[in-house]
Structures are given as C-alpha cells and as structure tokens.
Amino acid sequence: MNRSQLGGSLSIRHVSKIYDPEGVNVHALHDCSLEIPAGEICMVLGPSGCGKTTLLNAVAGFHDISSGEIRLDDKVLCNDAKPQAVQGPDRMVVFQNGALFPWKTLLDNVAYGPIVQQRLAPKMAREKALEMLAEAGLADVAQKYPGEVSSGMARRAEIVRALINDPKILLLDEPYRAMDALTKSIMHENLLRIYDLKPVTIFFITHDLEEAIFLGQRVVIMTTRPATIKEIIKIDLPYPRDHRVLSSEAFRLLVTRVKASVHAEAEKAFAAGEKEFA
Amino acid sequence: MNLKKYLLRNKALWRGLIALGGILLVWEILAHWRLWFGYSLPGIGLMPAPSAVLALWGQVLLDDSYWVSWYASYSRVLLGFCLAMLIGIPFGLMLAVNRHLHAFFFPIFETLRPIPPLAWVPASLIFWPTQEMSIVFVIFLGAFYAIVINVLGGAKNIDIRYLRAAQSMGAGQWSLFWRVVLPATLPSIFTGAAVGMGITWEVVVAAEMIAVGGRVYGGGLGFFVWNSFVGGSTEQAIIGMLSIGIAGYLASSLIRYTGNRLMPWHSAA
Numbered sequence: 001m002n003r004s005q006l007g008g009s010l011s012i013r014h015v016s017k018i019y020d021p022e023g024v025n026v027h028a029l030h031d032c033s034l035e036i037p038a039g040e041i042c043m044v045l046g047p048s049g050c051g052k053t054t055l056l057n058a059v060a061g062f063h064d065i066s067s068g069e070i071r072l073d074d075k076v077l078c079n080d081a082k083p084q085a086v087q088g089p090d091r092m093v094v095f096q097n098g099a100l101f102p103w104k105t106l107l108d109n110v111a112y113g114p115i116v117q118q119r120l121a122p123k124m125a126r127e128k129a130l131e132m133l134a135e136a137g138l139a140d141v142a143q144k145y146p147g148e149v150s151s152g153m154a155r156r157a158e159i160v161r162a163l164i165n166d167p168k169i170l171l172l173d174e175p176y177r178a179m180d181a182l183t184k185s186i187m188h189e190n191l192l193r194i195y196d197l198k199p200v201t202i203f204f205i206t207h208d209l210e211e212a213i214f215l216g217q218r219v220v221i222m223t224t225r226p227a228t229i230k231e232i233i234k235i236d237l238p239y240p241r242d243h244r245v246l247s248s249e250a251f252r253l254l255v256t257r258v259k260a261s262v263h264a265e266a267e268k269a270f271a272a273g274e275k276e277f278a
Numbered sequence: 279m280n281l282k283k284y285l286l287r288n289k290a291l292w293r294g295l296i297a298l299g300g301i302l303l304v305w306e307i308l309a310h311w312r313l314w315f316g317y318s319l320p321g322i323g324l325m326p327a328p329s330a331v332l333a334l335w336g337q338v339l340l341d342d343s344y345w346v347s348w349y350a351s352y353s354r355v356l357l358g359f360c361l362a363m364l365i366g367i368p369f370g371l372m373l374a375v376n377r378h379l380h381a382f383f384f385p386i387f388e389t390l391r392p393i394p395p396l397a398w399v400p401a402s403l404i405f406w407p408t409q410e411m412s413i414v415f416v417i418f419l420g421a422f423y424a425i426v427i428n429v430l431g432g433a434k435n436i437d438i439r440y441l442r443a444a445q446s447m448g449a450g451q452w453s454l455f456w457r458v459v460l461p462a463t464l465p466s467i468f469t470g471a472a473v474g475m476g477i478t479w480e481v482v483v484a485a486e487m488i489a490v491g492g493r494v495y496g497g498g499l500g501f502f503v504w505n506s507f508v509g510g511s512t513e514q515a516i517i518g519m520l521s522i523g524i525a526g527y528l529a530s531s532l533i534r535y536t537g538n539r540l541m542p543w544h545s546a547a
Contacts, residue, residue: 062442087445099439103461103543113447116457145543165447 007073008168008201009038010059015068016226017054028054030226032068038168041195041202043216045209045262047269051227052205053096056171059203060093061085072168089113092162093171097178098154100146106133106157107142113165132160136194152183156190163194169201176211185243188214192241209262213254214241221261224269231261302328326513331520334513344502347518351486351498352525354410355478358417362474366422367467370429375459387426395420395481399488413485420481421474428473432466433459465544468537475533479526499525 017029028051036042046052057063059070064083071077077085100109110129114120120128133142136156146154155175162170176184188211195202206212212219213235221231235254237245245251285291309327312318338344373380373387395416402412436459444458486500497505503518537544 060442060446087442089446089448091446093442093446095439095443097439099437099443101440101443101458101461103464103541112444112457116444116450116453117448147543161447 006168006199007038008199009073010034010036010169010201010203011069011071012036012055012059013069013071015055015058015070016066017051017058017063018066027226029058029065030228032222032227032229034220034229034232036169036201036203038073038201039199041204041215041217043212043219044203044205044222045212045219045258046207046222046227047224047262047266048207050222050224050265050269052207052222053173055227056093056173056203056205059085059169060091060171061087089117089165090168091171092165092167092169093173094155094158094162094175096174098146098151098158098175100154100158100161102146105143105145106138106149106154109146109157110161110164113161117165129160129164132164133157135197136160136190151179152187155179155187159191159194163198163200167200169203172202172204174206176208184208184211185246189242191215192239196240209258210246210255213237213251213258214245219258221258221265224265224272230265233258233261324512326516331513331516334511335517338514338517344521347497347499347502348521348525351482351500351522354413354417354498355475355482355525355529358414358482359421359471359475359478361414361418362421362425362478363471366425366470366474367429370426370470371433371459371463373426374430374433374463375455387423391423391427395477396484396488399485403489409489413482413489416485417478417481420477421471424474424477425467425470428466428470429463432463432469436462464541468533468541471533471537472530475529476526479522479529483522 012032012034015029015032016027019026019028032055034042044052044055054063058065058078061077061084065078066083067080069076069079070085072090076082077091100106101112104112107126107129110133111122111125114125114128115122119125130139130142133139136159138153138157138160141149141153141157146157149157158175159170176187179187192215202215204212204215209219216235219233219235220229221233222228223230233254237248237250237254305325305328307314308319308322309325309330311322369383373383398416398419399412402415403409406412406415440458440462441454444454449458482498483500483503486498487504490497490501499518499522503515503522506512506514506518
C-alpha cells in the first residue's frame with residue numbers, strides 16, 4: 001500500500017498560541033513549523049506542560065491559534081483569518097485518560113460515529129463495528145461497558161472507535177500515560193499492527209522517550225514553554241518492530257541521543273515549575 | 279431446598295434479624311419496667327410495648343381508613359414528585375446549557391431555595407383553591423430544588439472530552455444533547471430524584487399534620503399519626519410512624535430499581 005497517495009499530510013506553519021486568561025499572557029506555542037508526510041508516525045516529545053497538547057488541540061479544532069496556519073493535505077484547517085479549525089471526523093483524537101462514553105457498550109461506542117454522521121444505517125454500523133473490534137481482538141468484550149474492561153482494552157476500543165470514521169490523521173494525546181511498562185509495550189505492538197492495516201497518519205504526543213523511539217519514524221522534540229520545535233530526529237529502525245528492538249544496540253544509541261536533547265528542556269521546565277497545561 | 283440453604287447461610291440476614299430482635303427485646307423490657315420491677319427508670323416516660331403495637335397493627339390492617347391513609351399520602355407524594363421531575367429536569371438542563379437563562383433564573387432560584395417547603399404552607403393554603411393542591415404544591419417544592427440542583431450540577435460538570443469526542447465524530451447539537459448530555463447527566467438525575475423523594479416524605483407528613491384538619495378519611499399517614507396522638511393511642515401513632523418508614527423505603531427502592539434498569543453501566547462500573 002502506498003500510504004502517501006491516500007492523503008493525510010499535515011502541515012503546521014509558523015503557529016503561535018498565546019493564552020490570555022484575564023490579561024495574563026501565557027505564551028504556549030512559539031512559531032512552530034512541522035511538515036508531516038501522509039502515512040507517517042510522527043512522535044512529538046517534550047517535557048510535561050510544554051504545549052504539546054495545545055498543538056494537538058489546535059489541529060483537532062478544540063482551540064484557536066494566535067497566528068500561523070495549519071493544513072491537512074490541501075485543506076486549510078485554520079489560519080489568521082479563521083483561527084479555530086472546525087472539528088471533524090478526518091482528524092480523530094484519542095484522549096489522555098480515555099473518552100469512551102461510559103453509558104454505551106464498546107460496540108455502541110464504536111458504532112456511534114457512522115450512525116451520527118448517517119454514513120451507515122445503525123444495523124450496518126454495528127456489524128462493521130463488531131468486525132473491527134474483532135480485528136483488534138475485542139470481540140468477546142464488545143457487549144461490555146467501558147467500566148467493565150481493563151484500561152488497555154478500553155484504549156484499544158477507543159482507537160477502533162477513531163478508525164471506523166476513516167480519519168486521515170489519528171491524533172493521540174499520551175494515550176498510554178497511566179499504564180505500566182508491560183501493558184504499554186503490548187499496546188505499542190498492537191498499535192503498530194493496526195497501523196499496518198490502516199492507511200492513516202499518526203500524530204502522537206508523549207513525554208516517554210522510549211515510547212517515542214519505539215513507535216515513531218521521526219521524533220520531534222519540543223522545547224519548554226513557549227514551545228517551539230527544537231530538533232527532529234529520524235528513527236531508522238526497520239519495521240515491523242517488536243519488543244526485542246528495545247534491547248538492541250541501535251535503540252540504546254537513539255535513547256542516549258534523544259535523552260541528551262530532551263533532558264535539558266525537562267530541567268528548564270522543572271526549574272520553572274511548569275504545570276500540565278491544557 | 280436451595281433457598282432454605284441460602285437463607286440459613288446468609289450471615290448479613292441473620293445479623294440484621296438479631297439486631298432487630300435485640301432492639302425489640304430491649305424496647306419490650308423498658309416498656310414493662312415499672313410493672314415488672316416496681317419503680318420507674320429516671321428519664322424514661324410512658325412507652326407502648328412493641329408487642330402491644332404489633333397486636334394493634336394486626337387489627338388496624340383490617341381497617342380500611344388505614345389503607346385510605348396510605349393511598350392519600352402516596353398519591354400526594356407521587357403527584358408532587360412527578361411534577362417536580364417533569365419540570366425540574368428540563369429546567370435544570372436548560373440552566374446548564376444556556377448561559378443567558380442561567381444568569382436570568384439562577385439568582386431567583388437560589389433565593390427561593392433556602393426557604394423550607396413547610397414555610398410555604400400558609401401562603402400556599404391561601405393561594406391554591408383546594409387544600410389538596412396546596413399540599414401537593416409544597417411536596418413539589420421539596421423535591422423540585424433537590425432535583426434541579428443535582429441536574430444542573432451534573433450537566434454542567436460533564437467531562438469536556440465526551441463533548442469533544444462526540445463533536446469530532448460528527449455529532450450535531452441534537453445528537454449531542456440526546457446521546458451525550460442526557461445520558462451523562464442521568465446519574466445526577468437519579469441522585470436528585472433519591473434526595474427529592476426523601477424530602478417529599480418529610481414534607482407530606484408535616485403538611486398533613488398542619489393542613490388536613492377535621493377529616494378522618496383521606497387525611498394521609500401524617501394525619502393518621504397526629505390523630506392517633508390526639509385520640510390518646512400512642513400505639514397507633516407508632517404504627518403510623520413505622521408505616522411512613524415503610525412507605526418511604528418502598529418509594530426509594532422504586533427509584534433505585536428504575537435507576538439500575540436505566541443505567542446498566544452505572545451498577546457495572
């Protein structure tokens with residue numbers, strides 16, 4: 001499959017964002033420029049509270065930007081004339097603490113998008129949803145509520161719920177944040193398997209640098225606030241990757257290299273007492 | 279056979295029965311103290327024995343005015359409560375969703391809310407054409423505030439991630455309301471309903487004591503208690519009290535049952 005022909009390239013040009021609650025200027029993003037080709041797994045790495053989520057929210061259309069432009073393929077999402085992008089199923093977000101609707105079963109959660117978009121009749125949507133849940137190994141728990149399954153299963157179902165809408169780009173905001181290392185590693189391999197099946201660009205925010213290197217084709221390192229792009233590191237580990245990569249020499253060299261770059265920023269952020277920032 | 283085994287092994291059930299039996303036993307002894315031991319305990323006045331209460335209850339059960347009291351109180355409570363739900367839920371949701379309506383109505387609501395429902399009894403007796411309507415109105419008020427405050431709080435505190443996720447998936451305003459805001463608020467609606475239902479029983483009893491004078495039929499359980507006291511039968515007053523307890527328990531069980539049926543995810547989580 002030639003991913004680049006299917007669309008989903010994201011272009012972030014000179015984007016700045018200043019929050020101005022009651023006159024206190026908080027400079028969250030400063031002149032960020034980043035080109036993500038269609039079909040890439042792009043990992044954005046930075047210290048907590050640096051403004052990574054602000055960038056993701058701007059792409060998703062949850063927040064406006066103060067200046068700059070963001071495009072998805074040829075479509076302008078937001079710019080100076082239209083500072084806030086319209087939310088849409090071409091950009092699906094998987095949230096930090098999970099946002100499956102607790103009042104719907106996993107199956108109905110997944111079927112929700114096609115039904116409200118009136119793309120599929122409810123019966124068809126549920127059939128499709130079950131098929132996709134089965135592909136992700138969740139057929140047995142499809143009829144359960146999110147509160148009844150493990151956080152790993154819930155997060156997998158949430159990714160399925162995003163993918164059923166055929167997004168061009170998947171926006172993941174530290175989706176595996178609260179998980180232990182072993183569960184995380186299973187989730188990572190699963191995400192790469194799903195990625196192999198689906199033509200989608202992945203924009204993944206994290207502060208876990210091993211996660212960034214394991215998953216990404218490129219790792220974008222952001223500075224502490226005001227966040228800007230400090231360095232882009234290409235990860236030339238061959239796919240398919242599995243957990244054995246983690247103990248390879250090449251992987252350890254990359255960790256050292258990325259750590260050197262991100263550590264200085266983390267220290268600055270710590271000294272400034274930055275708090276997690278929406 | 280299985281049921282028998284289950285009942286025999288159910289420790290919680292046995293503990294509950296033992297506690298109940300113990301209380302009844304102590305109560306029985308205290309009630310007969312003077313007769314049995316020849317002196318009164320300091321600080322303890324007249325008290326009917328539970329055996330006397332139960333014996334009288336057996337007779338009262340056959341008396342249709344007792345059941346008319348049940349019916350009268352229950353119909354008042356249910357009418358006032360249902361009106362409070364019907365008006366309170368949309369009102370609370372409206373205040374949560376619309377900033378302007380909130381600014382307009384909330385101050386008035388917050389000023390009226392601290393007034394205890396019973397303080398409304400005189401004004402309501404003068405305002406409403408029938409006694410019955412004024413009692414229902416006071417019951418309505420008791421439940422209304424609890425329901426509105428809970429619905430408003432629940433709907434205002436919906437996690438923004440749910441709204442964002444739904445909008446990203448293409449939900450319009452209509453679908454957002456029916457499929458996200460409403461189910462997300464349902465737990466708060468039932469909390470409000472449970473609290474409100476508790477208040478309605480407090481209110482109905484007091485309102486019946488104040489407002490239903492001179493009637494034997496249709497006075498309700500509150501009137502039953504008061505009338506028994508005035509008529510000198512403490513046993514019967516206690517029967518009335520226990521009946522109110524049972525009535526309230528049945529009403530809140532109904533709410534819990536409905537809540538569990540409507541929110542299967544809630545009991546599961």
